[in-house]
Amino acid sequence: MIRLEKRPTPSKMWTYLTPIVAVLLTMIAGGLMFAALGKNPVEAIRTIFYDPLFNEQFAAYSRPQLLVKAAPLILIAIGLSLGFRAGVWNIGAEGQYIIGAVVGGGVGLAFYPSGSPLIFPLMIVAGGIGGWAWAMIPGLLRVWFNTSEILVSLLLVYVAEQILASMSLGLMRNPEGGGFPGSRNFQQWDAVANVELIPGTGMHWGVVAAFLAVIGAYVLLAKHVLGYQIRLTGAAPRAARFAGVSPSRLILTCMGISGALAGLAGLFELTGPAGQISIDFNSGYGFTAIIVAFLGRLHPVGILLAGLLMALTYIGGELAQFMLSVPAAAIQAFQGMLLFFLLAVDVLTNYRIRLARTDTKTGAA
Amino acid sequence: MTSASPPLLSIEHLTKAYPGVVANSNVSFAIQPGEVHALLGENGAGKSTLVKMIYGLVKPDSGAMHLMGEPYAPHEPSEARRRGVAMVFQHFSLFEALDVAENITLGMEDPPKRRDLAERIRTVSHEYGLPLDPSRLIGELSAGERQRVEIIRCLLQNPKLLIMDEPTSVLTPQEVDILFTTLRTLSSEGTAILYISHKLEEIRALCDAATVLRLGKVVGECTPRESTAREMAELMVGGSLHTPERAPGAEPGDVLVEMKNLSLPSPTQFGTSLKDVSLQVRSGEVMGIGGVAGNGQDELLSVISGEAPVAPGHLFVDGEDIGPLGPEARRRLGVLTAPEERLGHAAAPDMSLVENAALTAITREKLAKNGFLDWGATRSFAERIIQSFDVRTPNADVAARALSGGNLQKFVIGREVLQKPRVLVVNQPTWGVDAAAAASIRQALLDLAQGGSAVIVISQDLDEIMEVADRFAALNGGKLSAPRLTQGLTIDEIGLMLGGAHDMEKAHAAE
CATH class of the missing domain: 3.40.50.300 (P-loop containing nucleotide triphosphate hydrolases)
Known part of the structure; x- marks a missing residue:
């Protein structure tokens, strides 16, 4: 009989080992899935994890993509992780990402074609405020009416998608675009283009923001009273109230921070890799960031590494799609496995497995 | 045998x-x-x-x-x-x-x-x-x-x-x-x-x-x-037992805590509502509140801790109306509490003792500067608690849940007592604590009153109340009886104040 026995204190070793074990298990299970699809599993895994970084043919293009893809994931996941730690479940970062881009982009377009260096910073602020405001809707509804922030934030993603479609077809459509949906291209507007800061690295302002967020979150959680209150609320809500933490204020703070960071991610994506507001501007970063947050153990440094790993599976997945013609759904399933195994193995942090062999011995006596 | x-x-x-x-x-x-x-x-x-x-x-x-x-x-x-x-x-x-x-x-x-x-x-x-x-x-x-x-x-x-x-x-x-x-x-x-x-x-x-x-x-x-x-x-x-001593002759001072017709509706279906509770506790006095669990003890503590704020005009400390204040504002005024439930209420089970020391002590022990926690100071405060209250633990970094109930209770009481409260309310302070540790906790409470604080001890253990309290009031169904001096009070009288035996006498009389 296998039994789970609660550890007196959470295992430090397993806290660090869990993600690694989960990645290995994902490789094994994913390999089996690829084999079942008739692909060579070793080649598929290599294409996903190895080729984007080290294959001579692809690395030149793929390597910079790593930071480009990882930055929004990390930026959003850092914000989400603060809420998740406190038991505030913002599932709608995708919507906040869209609204951040729409608001920031809208503010920018209002000044088109000015060349002022102040416009880009203004757009960044507006993007953050847009995401923050969109996250305040589920936050305030939770505080005032005790609605579920999970449902409200999630459903607001679909509202945001409609707003995005409406904007790209109407208000924000490029007047010189020949009637095609989509806004002006921000990359072609030098004053606001979020360009590569160091050529060949993929490093743009969004990457800088992501790194700053990692450092900021680390300091917040380790040293600041707010970070302590966040951790305390997650660990023991009743003790947090006893300590004097106001649950409402904490919910709004966490929702606000995660919304603002998602909005920033949206803005940097808009002015950088995406270039314009279009119907299909959002590409699921807001949802994938949830996986990144948990894969990184809700720890800032963990999220940094998890974001890079997840970006790798994106890039490698695309590579596998056109090199090995693996279906896109298989890549998504592969990413899903990662979260699944992570949560499963996570049990070992707080529990140990006991093989209760003594039972049979005393039973025979 | x-x-x-x-x-x-x-x-x-x-x-x-x-x-x-x-x-x-x-x-x-x-x-x-x-x-x-x-x-x-x-x-x-x-x-x-x-x-x-x-x-x-x-x-x-x-x-x-x-x-x-x-x-x-x-x-x-x-x-x-x-x-x-x-x-x-x-x-x-x-x-x-x-x-x-x-x-x-x-x-x-x-x-x-x-x-x-x-x-x-x-x-x-x-x-x-x-x-x-x-x-x-x-x-x-x-x-x-x-x-x-x-x-x-x-x-x-x-x-x-x-x-x-x-x-x-x-x-x-x-x-x-x-x-x-x-x-x-x-x-x-x-x-x-x-x-x-x-x-x-x-x-x-x-x-x-x-x-x-x-x-x-x-x-x-x-x-x-x-x-x-x-x-x-x-x-x-395995040794001789120290009985807590009360220094004689200390006259109670001014009224420190006053509750006036305080009521609190129960937050849950099976909770207890507080009904029209009035009480005065003076500086230098230990007030014992007895009663069988579930008669409003938790609610009474949450009213004083600030977890359940009340409308103005019902709760005063040193003449100041603290009813609407939150827990931190009350701690600033010197009102500290130690709830009964240690794991999850008085302490966060998965956090270390150092982190748990900060739980209630950030304000009074000045453990934060400009919003940033001073972990060095917090650690030394935790170590001071561990030493003064003889908390048996390998070090201050173990999770609270790894401590035995009695040891964690010593830590929780120690955390509040060492902050030199003006008003301290404890709920079941020695529940599950061994005899020697219970004696030292009671002594700490008596010393605190001796130093001019007002102490309210909520306990089911009547022996404990008789040992430490100057006056006794019973909490029964959310109502607080009029307080009486503990001196000269018999266990039978207390039993009747607690509401007797909940209709059990009838059954025996019928036999």
Whole structure:
């Protein structure tokens, strides 16, 4: 009989080992899935994890993509992780990402074609405020009416998608675009283009923001009273109230921070890799960031590494799609496995497995 | 053990080790049929582990047990029950939204029809003087009545050995008397009772024999009727016991805490509403508030801690209206509290002691600068608590849940006392704490009052209240009685203030 026995204190070793074990298990299970699809599993895994970084043919293009893809994931996941730690479940970062881009982009377009260096910073602020405001809707509804922030934030993603479609077809459509949906291209507007800061690295302002967020979150959680209150609320809500933490204020703070960071991610994506507001501007970063947050153990440094790993599976997945013609759904399933195994193995942090062999011995006596 | 007939249960050289601790080491004793046998020991002495082995919840590493001469090694509680061993736990496992009969059905392997069961519950409960209506909801029952449900559940199996873990901690003195009558009836019918308690006077009144455990080993056996409580306590502790002392002649000062017609509706269906509570506590005074658990103790504490703010005009400290203030603002004014539930309320189980030290002390101990926590200062505060209150822990970095209940309680009380409160409210300050540590906690409370603070002790342990409190008030159904001086108050009077025996006298009168 296998039994789970609660550890007196959470295992430090397993806290660090869990993600690694989960990645290995994902490789094994994913390999089996690829084999079942008739692909060579070793080649598929290599294409996903190895080729984007080290294959001579692809690395030149793929390597910079790593930071480009990882930055929004990390930026959003850092914000989400603060809420998740406190038991505030913002599932709608995708919507906040869209609204951040729409608001920031809208503010920018209002000044088109000015060349002022102040416009880009203004757009960044507006993007953050847009995401923050969109996250305040589920936050305030939770505080005032005790609605579920999970449902409200999630459903607001679909509202945001409609707003995005409406904007790209109407208000924000490029007047010189020949009637095609989509806004002006921000990359072609030098004053606001979020360009590569160091050529060949993929490093743009969004990457800088992501790194700053990692450092900021680390300091917040380790040293600041707010970070302590966040951790305390997650660990023991009743003790947090006893300590004097106001649950409402904490919910709004966490929702606000995660919304603002998602909005920033949206803005940097808009002015950088995406270039314009279009119907299909959002590409699921807001949802994938949830996986990144948990894969990184809700720890800032963990999220940094998890974001890079997840970006790798994106890039490698695309590579596998056109090199090995693996279906896109298989890549998504592969990413899903990662979260699944992570949560499963996570049990070992707080529990140990006991093989209760003594039972049979005393039973025979 | 010298008697000719084989003992009902003999325990031979039982040993059980957990990683890092030996919970039971070579424990042997025997229980005779019909005997009321006390198991005595401080917290962490290994009583629970031993009882769990007897009840089949834990496997011994080595050693053997014999029940009526037959080898006895239960794999699980259901096997223990089949062999005639039943147990009433300290914490009830009852569903509040189900009625008495439904709850009893849940524990049965092969439940009879509801009507038959209801009839049996009525018969058995009446026979033993513990009247129970099978169709009442558990949520409506008092703690004493809930315990009766657990006892009846056991008695329906006709047990040969009944294990009771701290059964009187939730009872009024009158209810204790009724329980003892029942237990004596059972014992005279040949049912043996293994009685776990740290209330020595009760053991002297009830038990025929006692086995004393210390650090997992049997350190002595005695006949409770022939020993004094002090002798037994010293056997438990393994040394002499310090009785808290009150410095004489200190006159209470000005009124520090005042509650005026304070009411608080219950937040949950089965909670207790506070009704029109009025009380004044002076500086230098220890106010004892007694009552059976669930009569509004938690609510009273949350009103003073600031977790449940009240409208202005009902709660004053030093003349200042603190009703609408939150916990931190109250701490700034020197109002500190220590809730009963240690894990999850007074402390965060998964956080370290250092982190838990910051839980209530950031403001008063100035542990934060510009919003950033000073972990160095927090650590030294945690270490100061550990040292001053003799918290047994390898270091300050272990998670709170790794500490034994008594040690964590010392930490929680120490955290509040060391912040030099002007008003301190503690709920069940020594619940589950061993005798020596309880004495030092009580002494700390007395010293605090001596220094001019107002101390409110909410406790179910009447001996504790008599020992530390200057005045006593009873909390019953959310209402607070008028306070009386503890000096000259008898246990019987207190019992009546606590609401007597919740209609139990009637049953006995009817017999």
